[in-house]
Amino acid sequence: MFDVITRNWWVLALRGAFAVLFGVVAWIWPGITVWALVLLFGAYALVDGVFSLVGAFTGGSGQSRGWMAVSGIAGIVLGVMALAWPGVTGLVLLMLIAAWAVVTGIMEIVAAIALRKEIEGEWLYALTGAVSVLFGVLLFVWPASGALAVIWMIGFFAILFGALMLGAAFRLRKLGKETEGRGYRGTEGGATIAH
Numbered sequence: 001m002f003d004v005i006t007r008n009w010w011v012l013a014l015r016g017a018f019a020v021l022f023g024v025v026a027w028i029w030p031g032i033t034v035w036a037l038v039l040l041f042g043a044y045a046l047v048d049g050v051f052s053l054v055g056a057f058t059g060g061s062g063q064s065r066g067w068m069a070v071s072g073i074a075g076i077v078l079g080v081m082a083l084a085w086p087g088v089t090g091l092v093l094l095m096l097i098a099a100w101a102v103v104t105g106i107m108e109i110v111a112a113i114a115l116r117k118e119i120e121g122e123w124l125y126a127l128t129g130a131v132s133v134l135f136g137v138l139l140f141v142w143p144a145s146g147a148l149a150v151i152w153m154i155g156f157f158a159i160l161f162g163a164l165m166l167g168a169a170f171r172l173r174k175l176g177k178e179t180e181g182r183g184y185r186g187t188e189g190g191a192t193i194a195h
Contacts, residue, residue: 002030004038004176006172006173006176006177006179008058009056009169009170009172009173009176009177009189010169010173011051011054011055011058011169011170012055012166012168012169013163013165013166013169013173014051014061014172014184015051015052015074015162015165016053016161016162016163016164016165016166016168016169017050017162018044018047018048018165019044019158019159019162019164019165020158020159020160020163020166021159021181022040022041022155022158022162023154023156023157023159023160023162024155024163025153025155026040026151026152026154026155026158027152027155027156027159027192031157033066033107034047035086037093037151037154038082038086038093038124039082039083039086041079041082041093041097041154042078042079042080042081042083042086043079043083044079044081044158045075045076045078045079045100046076046079046080046083047079048074048075048079049072049073049074049075049077049078049079050072050076052069052071052072052075053068053072053073053074053132054072055068055077056068056069056072060146062141064111064114065152067107067111068107068139071103071104071107074100074103075100075104078096078100081096086109089103091143092151094139095139095140095143097136097139097146098135098136098137098139098140099136099153099171100136101133101135101136101139102132102133102136102137102140103134103136104129104132105129105130105131105133105134105135105136106129106133107129108128108132109123109125109129109130109133110129111125111129112125112126112129113126118173119172119175120175121168121171121175124164124167124168124171125168127164128161128164128168131160131161132157132159132161133165135153135154135159135161137162138153139142139153139157143191149173174180
């Protein structure tokens with residue numbers, strides 16, 4: 001499993017890059033309308049969902065394939081819904097974003113816990129999940145905040161989440177290169193498998 005995770009580090013990196021891009025766009029255009037935000041979020045959730053599904057089929061980013069598939073399908077469904085019905089109210093959008101952030105964050109924390117014996121630095125992946133959960137909880141607690149404050153908050157958390165995800169991806173890439181250089185491929189029943 002370790003070899004598959006490190007080989008597909010780029011899936012996690014792409015998810016992080018799209019999160020940062022989403023956050024930057026939200027900051028560049030803070031006066032963006034709710035309709036445009038819905039479309040922007042829909043596109044992000046759709047792309048993130050597709051990359052999660054790719055990770056599920058290739059075994060990337062450390063999560064179990066089942067959880068990654070669920071996360072990917074949820075992202076795709078949420079993205080399609082947002083794109084199909086852009087006239088959705090701001091409160092409904094915020095609740096959808098909040099729920100999505102909490103669920104994906106919890107899944108990333110679970111994946112980090114599952115990886116704690118396989119890789120070093122799994123805390124970065126757990127921190128990514130914690131930031132996502134915190135973001136979702138804050139949206140649930142203060143849904144009636146001004147639209148500009150919400151857009152800035154969404155942008156900030158998307159950039160932070162994406163940066164942490166990029167950090168975790170490049171850490172996995174580095175670990176993969178280090179273990180490849182030593183001929184290590186993983187463990188099976190506690191025994192090291194080498195080439």
